[in-house]
Amino acid sequence: MKATIGDVAKKAGVSITTVSRVINNNYPVSSATRRKVEDAVSRLNFTPNTLARGLIQKKTFTIGVVVPSITNLFFPEVVNGIETVMQPEGYTFFLTETLERDEKEKKHVNRLLERQIDGIIVIGPSNHIMEEGFYERITGEIPTVIVNGFNKGIKCNFVLTDEKSGIREVLEYLYGLKHRNMAFMRGRKSYSYDLKEKVYKDFFIEKSIPLNEDNIIEIESGNNIASVKMAENAISRRLAKPEPPTAVVCCNDWMAVGAVRAADALGLAVPEDISVTGFDNILVSQLNKPEITTVDQGMNDIGKSAARLLLELINGGNRQAPLKKIILETKLVKRKSVKQPEGMV
Amino acid sequence: MKATIGDVAKKAGVSITTVSRVINNNYPVSSATRRKVEDAVSRLNFTPNTLARGLIQKKTFTIGVVVPSITNLFFPEVVNGIETVMQPEGYTFFLTETLERDEKEKKHVNRLLERQIDGIIVIGPSNHIMEEGFYERITGEIPTVIVNGFNKGIKCNFVLTDEKSGIREVLEYLYGLKHRNMAFMRGRKSYSYDLKEKVYKDFFIEKSIPLNEDNIIEIESGNNIASVKMAENAISRRLAKPEPPTAVVCCNDWMAVGAVRAADALGLAVPEDISVTGFDNILVSQLNKPEITTVDQGMNDIGKSAARLLLELINGGNRQAPLKKIILETKLVKRKSVKQPEGMV
């Protein structure tokens, strides 16, 4: 049976109070007594019960981290960033996966709240649940940071990357290389895809390039390995149609890998015959042949920023603190999958 | 301020006991009373404080999961397996990264113990810490499962993959294709690398093939993207020496990717000129060109098995239960990076 502070007190022949003071070192204790207590602690292998401590202090040094899927290359990086910041501060975190199921997302968040976490970071929340006002309510209860999900009307703390400028930079880059016929590949409806598509369309208007509707390609699957196959198929179909694009701008790296494969299969060389860009800079983009030009979101930094913001909220103690929206810069990573199109000089 | 069971009781005009009974549904309560309580619960948005509950029940429905690094492709799969099993049972888990630092590993485990977890799963533990008997002590305190780490003298519960037969199957396969000059690439000293090297050497003795010491190649880095570069360099050096191997057997997929790159750089085609095999079947092996023949460890299943074993231990309640060692089958995944060597028919 696990030793309690009472056992230690008895063994050391002092009061519980004194033991507590030695452990927490927050009140003067004579060196003789201290020695006795320390001796008893180590002999009994005593470790304080943080449930009891948390109960009285109303503080658990515990946070919750909610991710859609831990096996998705993207999220472990963010989680690692969070850990990097929180761990030295003495925090431990609960990790839960929602697998993009709305019921699970809510259930898990509630489960975390019951566990008296000091704060919560939700990565890639369901937009539907946000719209319900669920996270606004949570924000009212405990320090809450939403990562990579945004909805204009919702009053929460956000950490986002500037995907808008990221995708815009890609377009500028390709445009500068004289690409005019650029396809755009996205996944099913989501804040992030919608945002990028808007930037894409606006760019064409701004540059007065006629928009070819065939060039906006949507695939079912999201941000995982399944997208490779789907992207490959979708791009193959597109390349079979008239006026094949000289470049394919993809909303994530998986899609870009798929695009490269589709080109390969049709005997088109990347980047000589067709350029491809990705987004996210997950290692897949780096390992691909050719290495894929993509946009780095600094996933690790996202995690760190979110964690730092959460710490601020926790330590600030002011529930009425003004809400923050932190937007992180993206960075275009130029690699081997982009080139000026044939015939353009 | 968060509502307590007392607030609910007052609002509903009943005792705390009764509220508890409604919430846990473990004692008859008249339907009128139940309604009053449920009403108060939802009006006050009450959720029970699991710290208090855990304190008295000595059960938190919380486990600890310790991984070397969450960004390593390997571990998220295991973690996901654990979540898949534990989540429906009402458990939430703490995740902590050790980054392969011994002090961190111990500190994190202790921190978890303080948090009164019901059990702990340690993935890829430090062999040094195991040898200290640290995990034997932990096993005496709470249900403990060690995943993918093994040490003969240590009395713990283990979940392992049969790496021995996995690497053996690779060797048999290559041997069957008439490869005789096979290089072996490993990382720095660790249980798993040592084991595989032994199987490799034994295989050569068994088949009476003279062993070329140059064919045992060790690189510094472990199981991550950094290994790609190091493997590439190491293999390049080996290929420059006499009697270049017709096949390279790698201890993980990263190394295999590096080997393919080295071959590429030297103008050797994989698999026509040289065959390459990996280990682990992380998605990197699948995305490579050519797709890499590797050994699937069923990482997700490892996690599930570990979780199921842990549940057994937790629910069994018998701390003296006989220790278990679960060994999971591996599976050779034949892809495109292996071929019969030139000149052999």
Place this chain on the structure above:
DNA sequence: ATTTTAATAGAAAACCTTTTCTATAAAGTG
């Protein structure tokens, strides 16, 4: 009609800490 049993509800103890308040002894001050 009286006694048992069943159904429902509450009071109080317990879980393990921290923290506030009180007590004692030693040391410093006039």
Place this chain on the structure above:
DNA sequence: CACTTTATAGAAAAGGTTTTCTATTAAAAT
């Protein structure tokens, strides 16, 4: 020497639950 500080230590309350034990009422059994 009497009085106040200071240093050290303990008793008891508090934190939010569950659980055991006791109490009340109504229904069933005699």
